[in-house]
Amino acid sequence: MGKLVDFKDAAITMEFKMHSFYSSMASKVQSQRARDLLRFLAGEELEHSRFIDRLTSVKTDTEMLNHAFSEAGDIMGYLVDDLLARTKLSHTFEDETAILKLALQSEEEARIFYSKLHDLVQDLRLKAQVRILMDYEDDHMKKLGVVLNVLMKERGGKAPE
Numbered sequence: 195m196g197k198l199v200d201f202k203d204a205a206i207t208m209e210f211k212m213h214s215f216y217s218s219m220a221s222k223v224q225s226q227r228a229r230d231l232l233r234f235l236a237g238e239e240l241e242h243s244r245f246i247d248r249l250t251s252v253k254t255d256t257e258m259l260n261h262a263f264s265e266a267g268d269i270m271g272y273l274v275d276d277l278l279a280r281t282k283l284s285h286t287f288e289d290e291t292a293i294l295k296l297a298l299q300s301e302e303e304a305r306i307f308y309s310k311l312h313d314l315v316q317d318l319r320l321k322a323q324v325r326i327l328m329d330y331e332d333d334h335m336k337k338l339g340v341v342l343n344v345l346m347k348e349r350g351g352k353a354p355e
Contacts, residue, residue, distance in 0.1 A: 206243045208307075212300065213239035219297065223290035231341050232297070235334055242330055249323050291349075294342045298335060305331035 216236035220229050308327045315321045 202246060205246045208304065209239045209243035209246065216297065219293045223293060225290055225345055228290050228294060228341055228345060231337055242327065249320065291342060291345055294338055298338045298342065301331050301334045301338060305335065
């Protein structure tokens with residue numbers, strides 16, 4: 195059952211790193227709108243970690259689950275390492291639009307991970323739970339996109355695509 199625990203630990207680590215990233219970046223932005231969103235997202239990441247902790251309690255074929263988590267876990271390792279590098283990089287950012295773009299990119303990559311896991315998992319109940327995680331990431335991307343658009347327009351810049 196080692197692969198299952200590895201996935202769970204890596205996924206929870208990723209969510210905690212996102213929490214730390216959002217908390218740290220909230221103190222760097224000037225816009226109250228951006229600060230409120232980053233603080234909100236920080237709290238959501240803690241909720242996601244609790245949700246992931248419950249994912250593995252689903253009764254299913256252990257071999258199949260280990261295989262799916264192992265396959266998706268390769269992506270997870272990259273994401274966790276990349277997020278650590280981004281967090282370090284983000285501390286050098288002063289422009290809040292750059293911070294929000296970095297956050298948006300992080301959410302997009304987490305979405306890709308969960309999408310890959312969704313494709314690999316066969317158990318319908320677990321698939322539905324992973325879909326919820328995908329939806330969380332989609333929601334975060336939408337919220338970040340809206341705030342980023344508003345900030346860019348307020349500053350006379352072009353809104354991101």
